[in-house]
Amino acid sequence: MPANNNQVSLRLQHHSLWSLTDSSECEQEREDNVTTRCPTPLEKLTTDMCQDEKTIKELTMGRRVGFYKVRGQIGCGNFSKVKLAFHALTKDKVAIKILDKTRLDLQSQRMLSREISNMESLSHANVLRLYEVIETPCRLYLILEYAGGGDLHTKICTEGKLSDHDSKITFAQILSGIKYMHDNSIIHRDLKAENILYSCNACVKVADFGFSKRVRNRNEVLDTFCGSPPYAAPELFRDESYIGPPVDVWAMGVLLFFMVTGTLPFRADTVAKIRRCVLDGTYILPTWVSAPCQRLIRGILKPDPSERCALDQMLGCEWLLPVDITHPTQPTNKLDPLRLVLADPGDLSRDEQEARAALEELGITDEHILNNQGKKSRSPVTGVYRILMHRVQKSRGVECVPSISGVVKDPKRDSLRAYRSLRHTSKLCILS
CATH class of the missing domain: 1.10.510.10 (Transferase(Phosphotransferase) domain 1)
Incomplete structure (x- = not known):
């Protein structure tokens, strides 16, 4: 019987990692409520990542990275390769730049850090966007906007x-x-x-x-x-x-x-x-x-x-x-979902309001956002938010190709x- 208790405890701790909250009490409350309501898309995904054998195997084999389903390779560099992927919640296509940390010298590591920092501060229709950064002991994954039209x-x-x-x-x-x-x-x-x-x-x-x-x-x-x-x-x-x-x-x-x-x-x-x-x-x-x-x-x-x-x-x-x-161009504060929680509701733009509504439909709450503050792009909440904000902006024509009229x-x-x-x-x- 004690062994069974230990197994339950370990499962809850692992589930908490993917549910984006540091509160074990909130996790227990979520377990209690599961019998009275349907799980949100986020809860279903995080449960699958901890319990579903197929999903766990995909994570182990590298066919999943965080909330992303990895597909075929679409590019490569000296120390990296780029693969197509889909966000498991939003279903949007992304490009994942995968870097082998063991092959990066000190100078390359500084350049990579600078690359991430600079992309963090940019939000423009003609600049490739950085959604999220995922780091493991051996690899670094840059989740980027997918440009499907080639170079x-x-x-x-x-x-x-x-x-x-x-x-x-x-x-x-x-x-x-x-x-x-x-x-x-x-x-x-x-x-x-x-x-x-x-x-x-x-x-x-x-x-x-x-x-x-x-x-x-x-x-x-x-x-x-x-x-x-x-x-x-x-x-x-x-x-x-x-x-x-x-x-x-x-x-x-x-x-x-x-x-x-x-x-x-x-x-x-x-x-x-x-x-x-x-x-x-x-x-x-x-x-x-x-x-x-x-x-x-x-x-x-x-x-x-x-x-x-x-x-x-x-x-x-x-x-x-x-x-x-x-x-x-978009103000850089729109890159951080924390604004949705801290700003007065009347100060949120229409785009931000639409993105917030989409987050709520996926099951991402204010608590999730607050628990991930300060992580910038190294947070799955930020990744979802930036993808949704980009989708909203594209839907209203922010990325329309310029036209040529008469002189x-x-x-x-x-x-x-x-x-x-x-x-x-x-x-x-x-x-x-």
């Missing part, structure tokens, strides 16, 4: 260069995402076609923040060589200190060249030869590239970073003027174009 590099290599129309749509979204990052003091430092992803509805996502860096100000001096050589700015090859934003700008110029021509402006068989090409700064723009686009590329790919056009100037250039590139003069954006390399200036001003 820009594969798209161009298989289908050829983009049309002028598609290039505008894609580049405008990249520009919107990078400007948002720079406005939040984060430099990407590894922009390349492989790191530009498409969602299933063709919305562009800037991804892979492994080399990203948070700076104190935009003029902070950096000294680490980062990124892919064909996209690297001249100052990186000079082995000298550099300013972060112009490095991202240069890589955007290479990306734009690649989109409209299908080839890279600086290419060679070896890194040394690429270095010479970049330092020489010579490239050939095909005649089929439109004149406004050519002017933009030349304004970006300037060897001197101080002469390179800024993001605000790019926003107002003639080539992008017909594109609506404004995307609403309409916009005084606010037109004033940003006052730099001689990208437009012909005129001293004549006509007031109507």
Whole structure:
């Protein structure tokens, strides 16, 4: 008889781990109530994870990670692999980046920590989202937004260069995402076609923040060589200190060249030869590239970073003027479900109210949220909340692909174009 009591005690403690609460009394109350009402989706899932043989086997074999059902591999890196997965409660698709901690040296661990921290603070339609972080003794799992449309590099290599129309749509979204990052003091430092992803509805996502860096100000001096050589700015090859934003700008110029021509402006068989090409700064723009686009590329790919056009100037250039590139951004406090509990109900946005209602339907209560405060992305409650918030935002069109209308003069954006390399200036001003 004592042995049976011990088994019950162990089962309750294990169940408490997955029910997201530290209170054994609440757990006992839940056990008592199970005979009087149907279990919530959360209770059913956590019970299965502790008692269902099939679910336990999937957890043991790695076919489940936390609340996620893992499926096939969709990508890989030097120290990681990416797999498709489904959230067991919300049924949403996610991408899981799996890293082997035993293969990470001290520098790689610092970079990974920085990647997580930087993604924690970003919430934008054109920036890949981090939902949750799960850590085991041997592995680290980054639960990311799933971009099912593939990457820009594969798209161009298989289908050829983009049309002028598609290039505008894609580049405008990249520009919107990078400007948002720079406005939040984060430099990407590894922009390349492989790191530009498409969602299933063709919305562009800037991804892979492994080399990203948070700076104190935009003029902070950096000294680490980062990124892919064909996209690297001249100052990186000079082995000298550099300013972060112009490095991202240069890589955007290479990306734009690649989109409209299908080839890279600086290419060679070896890194040394690429270095010479970049330092020489010579490239050939095909005649089929439109004149406004050519002017933009030349304004970006300037060897001197101080002469390179800024993001605000790019926003107002003639080539992008017909594109609506404004995307609403979300305050970072919406990344934390604790706001649902601490904020006055009248202060919650419609999106937050919808997300809260969805959490309640799944069985996630205020108690669950309070018990997980301070864990940020290392909490399954945060993971569910961020997935639901993202779903709500997408349902109201936050991630609509920008459209191109007729060329309409916009005084606010037109004033940003006052730099001689990208437009012909005129001293004549006509007031109507």
